[in-house]
Amino acid sequence: MHNSAPKTLGESIKSRIEHLIKDKFKIHEQVPNPEFPKNLDYGELFTDIAFKLAPLLKMPPNKIAQEISTELQDFGAEVKGGFINFKIPVSKSLEFLGIEKLDLLSGKKILCEYVSANPTGPLHIGHGRIAAVGDSISRILKFCGADVVREFYINDAGEQIEKIGLAILGKSQEYKGEYTESVKRKIQEMNLSDSESIGFAASRIILEDIKKTLARFGLEFDSWVSEKEISSKYSKKAMELMEKYLYYQEGALFLRTTMFGDDKDRVVIKSDGKPTYFGNDCAYHLFKVERNFDELVQVWGADHHGYINRIQAVLNIFGFKNKFVVKLVQMVNLLKDGKPFQMSKREGTFVSLDELIDEVGADAVRFIYLTRTADSHLDFDIDLAKKQSLENPVYYVQYAHARTSSLFREAKNKNLYDGYENWKQENWKKQNSRLKTSERERKLIALSSVLYDIISVSAKMYEPSTITTFLMSLAREFHSYYQKERILVDDIDTRFSRLLTCEIVQKAIRTGLDLLGVRAPDKM
RNA sequence: GCGCCUGUAGCUCAACAGGAUAGAGCGUCGGACUUCGAAUCCGAAGGUUGCGGGUUCAAGUCCCGCCAGGCGCACCA
Incomplete structure (x- = not known):
């Protein structure tokens, strides 16, 4: 191609x-x-x-x-x-196929930050949705030519870390449960006594588990930023830059975020002298600004929406004029047997992403997350997802891909493939082509070339589900075609024209699935 | 009370800066495997897009007012 x-x-x-x-x-x-x-x-x-x-x-x-x-x-x-x-006529479609990279965002340096879960417990299904969306957006932006840095911010400082430390010492009612017990067993060998260092040690152990889960889910990050580390490096400078907007009240240090459209001013240093989460986030965002990105993309759970204005305020203070995009991903409501199931990490009752992957499979989980637009509330019925694991839409698309692979295997087995590559070279984009295409093939080839427009749309909207939906209609067209038309026929031009159609569809599905982080199997 | 999000077929969801006859999957009903994979295909049924106004050639989409649900409104993260 x-x-x-x-x-x-x-x-x-x-x-x-x-x-x-x-x-x-x-x-x-x-x-x-x-x-x-x-x-x-x-x-x-x-x-x-x-x-x-x-x-x-x-x-x-x-x-x-x-x-x-x-x-x-x-x-x-x-x-x-x-x-x-x-x-679109076939000859025209062929001109726009096989694109490896678009130039929509070429030259742009973009930071995508997502997941950034507290290292106080395993990832749950809500994180899973954010992970799927953030990872897919990164892939899409990269495909559109951007230089993307995927970043995970580790919240390894602050009160929650102390609390997990206290929990391990048996002095807190929070973070109870089996998982914390297992962390406790690993900590006990380390001979630590104060809650803070125990909490920090625990956070490192938990972080390793989080990384394993992310890897299973197909996520890789380019950058891991520790809150503890970055706040020690950047807090002082951040405070200096923010100086004009800071004031003390009742012993706490406030930042005038209201000057930039926030509802109220925010505390950066508590009256006990410790920074708030937001205080450290100022330092973190200074670190973001100093790396000169053209665009900062932030994927958050919708419960963080109240946080947007204050971060925007800080970015303004630091003089960041480029694009700041917040992608809010709505909550996942967990259902079990059709009934709401309350999750709480602090209570120790949650369904982990790992468990979900075990039961449903990484591909299916990702596909389910990415079938919905990010801002629609999602009811995730575990039992239904398990039950439908064999009739899930993901298999519909993957099966279309596997079928194309299977056709090429079959063609080779039956010696119906010989000469195909040469034939393709000779007839691709040529005048007087021996390509024989019916309306069905024309449509499939046209749709495959339109894929790249769909990708552009999804990039502009930061919305992976656009691609998911498109892949389902492409797969539908292909299954219908496959059922109607025999591919491996005797007439060489017809057979090779049909094989070429299959190859083009296969490539389109593979490209699309790859942007979703879902595998395109040759056999199922 | 204020702010953000959502309300579309029995269920879960699509519909890209307003565009055509509102589309899929699941479920239901009826058909198609001696030939490349039936995890598939073909067909049927299923809708006053929560309700009421407005803007215009055109509204599921935008504006106003209701109703219902979710999430925020910390010197937690």
Whole structure:
């Protein structure tokens, strides 16, 4: 496959339209990217540009659409009720396939921070959702050309760490439970006595468990930042930069975040002289700012939404003018037997991400998380997820991929593959091609090239589920095609054309699944 | 009380800066395996997009007011 066009099919149509309306109608107008229609009968892309131009040009939309579409015949443009639909011809689709990287974000340095769970217990299913979303966003931004740093902030300082220390000494009612007991057994060999050092030792042990879980879930981080370490390095400088906005009240040091739109001023140093979590976060964010990122992406549980304004305030104080994106991921409500199940780490009643992966499998768990948009509340019924593990949508998509692999295996076994690679070279993008494609193959190839537009959309919205949803419709088209059409037929041109279609679909599914962090198996 | 999020088919969810006949999966009902993998396909049933106003060529999407649920509103993290 070739690899020359960083532009997507949709972007290409868009810029063609921009030139067109400049020439024809003498206007400069921002043209939106063509969209993916809900209904595939309308083609693989459509644009509503004629409606947008109608009031400007004082012409009926249908007429405008007609005039534009005559110049877009090579993209398969058809006008219907003012809309311009694109049924992309095979030759055109082939120009936009096999892209390894888009240039939407090339040259951008982006920091993605996510999970950052307190090392006071194992990751639970809520962290799992954030992990899946954050990791997938990182993959998508990277695919769009960005230089992405994936960061985990370790909250290894503060009161919770002391509390876990106290719990291990048996002096606290919090963090009870089997897991803490197992940490306790490891700590006892270390001969520590005060709650703080015990708490810190515990946090390191727990962090190792967290790393193992993340690895099982397919997550890798480029950077691990310790709160304890970073606050000791950056607190002083942060305080100096914030000096103008600090004041004492009742023995505590406050930061005037209200000057930047926060509801109330926030305490950075408590009256007992210790920094708050937010106080240390100021230091951490100074560390972020000093690394000169073009964009800071933050994935948080929705319960942190009240935290956004104060961080924005701190970033303003530090002079950060670049893009700050907060992706809020809504809560996961755990259901068991269809009934709400209350989780609490401090109470020791939670379902760990590890347990969930054990029962349902990493691929299925990730796919379920990424099927929903991040801001929809998610009811996760454990029993249902287990029960449906064999009829989960993830297998639908993976199966489509496995089927394509299987076809190539079968073709090779039956000596129906010989000459395919040469044939492909000779007929890819060639005039007088021996490629024989029906409407079904045309559509599959077109959809596969539209994938890259879908990826752009998901990057702009920081929303992996866009890709998930698209993959399901691509898989649906493929399964339907497979059922209807025999691939390994005698006629060589037909057989190779169909194999090529399968290869293109396979590549698209693999690319998409990879961005979700889900495996694309050759056999199931 | 204030702020953020959500309300779409029996259930779980889609619908990309407002666009076409609101789409899937699960479940239900009826069909398709002597041929490349039936973890599949084909078909049917299922909707006043929580309610009421408004904005316009066009509203699930935007604005206002209700109703219901979730989450915040710490010198916790």
